Every structure is written in structure tokens, then in C-alpha cells.
Amino acid sequence: MNTTRPKFTGTHTSLTRGSACMNCRRRKLRCDGTRPVCNKCLSTDRAVECGYTDVQTRSRTQILEENIAVLEARIRELEYPDNVPASGPILLHNPLSGILRPGQPSHTPRRRMVPVASSPELSYLSEASSSADSTIEYYAAASEIGEDLPPDIASRLLDHFFAHSSQLGWFMHPSRFRNALLQLPEGHNDRPIPALINAVYLLGTTILLHSTDSRGGPPIDESVFLSRALCTIGVVLAGAPSHQVVQGIQAHVLLAMYHYKIGLYIEGRHQSDAAASLIMACGLHQIRSAEMPHNLLSFVDIVPVKLTEPRDQIEEGERINGMWAVFVIDRCWAVAFGAPLIIADNDASGSQIDTPWPLDMETYERGPVYPNFQSRGTLRNFLAGINTSWPWENHSQLAQLGAASALFNRATYLASCWGPRVTDINAFYANFVSLDLRIEEFKSQLISLDSLEGTTTEIVRNMHSIHLLVAAAFIQLHSAFSQQNVGSRTKCFVSAEEIVHANELSKAHEFFIINPILGIVWAIACQVFMRELIFVRSVPLGTAPLLPDRPIDTRASLDKLLATISVFAPGNAFINHQLSRVQQELIGSDFVPRCAGSGAAGGHGTQLAGPGRGKKGSVVLGHVVVF
Secondary structure, three states: OOOOOOOOOOOOOOOOOOOOOHHHHHHOOOOOOOOOOOOOHHHHHOOOOOOOOOOOOOHHHHHHHHHHHHHHHHHHHHHHOOOOOOOOOOOOOOOOOOOOOOOOOOOOOOOOOEEEEHHHOOOOOOOOOOOHHHHHHHHHHHHHHOOOHHHHHHHHHHHHHHHHHHOOOOOEEEEEEHHHHOOOOOOOOOOOHHHHHHHHHHHHHHHHHHOHHHOOOOOOHHHHHHHHHHHHHHHOOOHHHHHOOOOOOHHHHHHHHHHHHHHHHHHHHHHHHHHHHHHOOOHHHHEEEOOOOOOOOOHHHHHHHHOOOOOOOHHHHHHHHHHHHHHHHHHHHHHHHHOOOOOOOOOOOHOOOOOOOOOOOOHHHOOOOOOOOOOHHHHHHHOOOOOOOOOOOOHHHHHHHHHHHHHHHHHHHHHHOOOOOOOOOOHHHHHHHHHHHOOOOOOOOOOOOHHHOOHHHHHHHHHHHHHHHHHHHHHHHHHHHHHOOOOHHHHHHHHHHHHHHHHHOOHHHHHOOOOOOOOHHHHHHHHHHHHHHHHHHHOOOOOOOOOOOOHHHHHHHHHHHHHHHHHHHOHHHHHHHHHHHHHHHHHHOOOOOOHHHHHOOOOOOHOOOHHOOOOOOOOOOOOOOOO
């Protein structure tokens, strides 16, 4: 077989600037401009034709690409004539869309197109065990290049997501979001932004993969939706209308909860901090504020970045609820990480929280809610116990969750201030007593968990979280004095027992999804029980303890609590991190409960939690993740 190639003539024709092929230009070689493959590229056994950028001559690849772009753009215009932008990116089809994969029906409909520049490479997933799972898998891969999921598959993921959305920081109107997603075409102004759609699909997939409805095998690779959400979240604010900015905040919240769940704490903080920063930048902390805007930088004309007026009451409700949902995340995770607050509520630069307490979404659906009502100092009035006589107070579950998280954070901060650096002990003690009474007052206003029988699972889970945060607030506040003061030690122990009792009343072990922040609350209660066992050990021999059964009760409560944590640790890296830290201290203290050998803290979750092993943070009790 003859393998010889044409020999070069040795002569060279000078080319005009810009006429060399792209390969020679990149390698800085002298190109002869031969079409379709120049001699320089031919000598390197280059199998593809050269690419040229000169306007006089185009390669066959360029011609085909341009023809495809024109045809696809025209098809898009015919499909959605009302939604075609005046000037937009060239739209190309998926070059692999015609390739059938095992399990893919041969009559799959033609899918929508997206700009190629915003589409990551298509990565096919492993085959599922059934044809239905294989179909879901194919469409999950297809969604990575911008194609919509079929309605039945999208509905399935939405069903799984909204069954647990209250534990994931969801604050938008669920029906409005769902209808807009399933009924409006891609590109419609009122359709949810891609970042939010993929974030919802991501968490819906995560829940599905851990449910009994997965039909025998993992049908979807959640990394598809994660990559899509992360790729599109960065372009949310580029000329977006106000309702899409709120959707961007919601997407950041969902991505934060996902990253906290899988143990990627820096990524989670990045997303939750982004959500809190957008809340402040858009002025959502001062909705219906009675304060007059003032320019603190007297000679500077401040650039306004606040959102336009909401289009209806539901949109205003989404903004109010969004502010408080992000507030909860900001307050609770600041305790977990020992981090400063972003939604700070101080006078500096107008960061005082004036937004009224949130309402249930059903209330917003009924139309305008006190349209002339204005508020001022919402959080400050609550912490001070001031009765504002508002038309509505913090009666919704989101409002109570926001109040509980505020008390939890405030108690942690105040207890951390105790020490040699306290200059005014009387002022500190006054603040301590005031906050202790405020927590007690708020606790007395809560619905008891034993009266929730017959209500929905969502209500039970929300009230369970609220009760746990209030009990943790008591523990955090009194932790600084629990080793010296009998009253504070008793208060901590009783509150830890209430956490265990709340788990039993609400049957927390039966919850499928919980808020990962409860991991830090449970770890705090474990610390109380371990300190109590150490205290009992330190009692001199022959000295009868005040309560003879206290060691037995403490050990039993610790066992129950660790058993509950072990239920959620395998599927939640943050909770698993807390469990592994507690078990390490138990082993070091020779207090190994009966359930400590269950192995729930082993496996991949422990590895994810590795960066913070064995270090102490700024939380008074409990553990923080140390970077």
C-alpha cells in the first residue's frame, strides 16, 4: 500500500494578512493557504480540513454551521413569534439529538434549543434498570443542553420537591411557579429563570434518589441539573425584571441548602451569602418601611438599585417571605460557622429591618393586605418585647421560624460576649435577663407539639424546628454560666430534654427530609448531656446527688438523641459531621452510648466533614465547621 505524501515544492507564495489557516496561525507556522488542507497541516497527519477566517473563502464546516444556524433560528421564530428577542444569540441544535440511545423511544419529539455558548458538554448517564428510568435518564441528560423535560417527568420531580420544600427554604408561590414552568414556553418573560428551574429539579432529583419511588435504581444524575443551575445563576441579574431577581434569590437559597446537605460548606456559604446580599442590595429588608430614606454620604448621590413595585399582592408576599426565609438561613448558619451576619439590622447604611413579619401564602392570594400599612424596627421591637399592635403579628410558621432563629442567634452572641472583656457587668446582666424572659415569653406563645395530631406533615416539621431552635436558644444563653450556676445548668438540661421530647412528639425519626441546621441543635443538646455526665462523675464519693436518677436519665436521653441523629446522618453530610464529632468526644470521655456503634457517622459523610475535625469554633456549645 502506497503511503507516500506529496512533496513540498520548496517555493512559498506570500499570503495576505489573515489568510493563514487557524491551526498555522495558532502554532505560528508559515502557511501556504492550500485548500482544504494546507501543506503544513498535511505534514503533521492532520485528518481534518483547515479552518480559515478570511471573508473571501469559507470552509465547508463554516458553511454548514451557518446554514444550520439560519434554519434553527427560523424554526424558533416560527414556533414562538411573540417571544423572539430583537437581537439574540444564534441558536444551534444539539448535534447528538438524532442519536438514539438504549431506552430512548424512536419517536421522541424535537426539543427546544439554547445558545450553544451557555451549554456544557453533554454527558450521558449510566443505564437505569427499567425503560421508564431510562427515559428519565435520557431527558435529564438532554436538559443539560437546555431541552425541557417532558411534562410527566417534570411533574414527578416537582411533586417530590414540593412535598418537602418548606424544609429547603422555599418561599415563592408554589402553584404560580409550577404553572409558569409547565405551561409557558421557553423564553417567555413570566417563565421561571433557568437557574431556579434547574435548582428545583436538582433537589427534586436528590429527594427522588433517596425515595422508594426510584423504582430500583438511580434514574437521574443530579449533577446534570447542578451544572446547569451553577452555569445560569451568574447571569440572573443581567437586565432582569424584578420578579426574576426574586427568583434568583430563591435559586441561591436552594443551591445553598443542597451544598450544605452534601458537605460542601464553602460553596453553601457562597450561595447563602449571595442570597442575603441580594436581599440587602434590593432593599427587601425595608419593604413598607415607615422610615424616610436618607443619604448618609452627604455629598454622594447614591445610585438606587431597589426593585420596582410588585405587580400584585402575591409578588409582594414573595418578597416579604423571601426576606425572612433568607433571614432564617443567615441567622442560623452564622451560628453554625461562627460567621458575621449579612442581614445585620443596625443603623449603618440603612440596614435596619423594617419589613413586616411574613404571612401565609394563602393570605396574599386573597388580595391587597392592608395597603396603607407601614412598619418600623420589626426585629428590634420583637427582641425588646414591644407590642406594636400591628394588624398582623408573627403568627405564620415562617414568622415564628424567623423569630426563633433570631433568638437563637442573639442568645449565642450574648453568651459569647461574656468574659474578661466585659466592662459593664450590670449592662450585660440586664441584657441577659431581658433575653431570657423574651425567650420564655415567645416559647409560651407556641403551639404545643402534642396538639398537632391530625395536621399536615409540613406543619409538624415546621413546628418541630421552631421548638428546637427555642430550646437551643435557652441552652446557648445559659451555657456560659452552666458550670458555675446551678440555675443555668438546670435550664440547659431541661432544654436539652425538651429537644429529645420534641423529637418523640413529632416522630422526627419518620421525617424524610429535614432542615440540615437541626444537626447543630442536636449536637448542642448532646453537649449538655455529656457535660451533665461529667458533672455527676465529679461529685465526691459519699455525696448523694440532688437527683439520684439523673445519670440514668441523662444516659437514656443521650441514647435517644443519638439514635435520632443517626437516622439522618447517612443522607446529610452536615448532620453526619455533627454526629461524628459527638461520637469522637464520647469515645474520648469514655461515654460510649449504646447506639454509638451504629456506624451512622461512617462512610462518605465523615470524609466530607473532615476539614473541621477536632477544632473548636466560636459557638458557645455545639460544634462549628472550621475551614
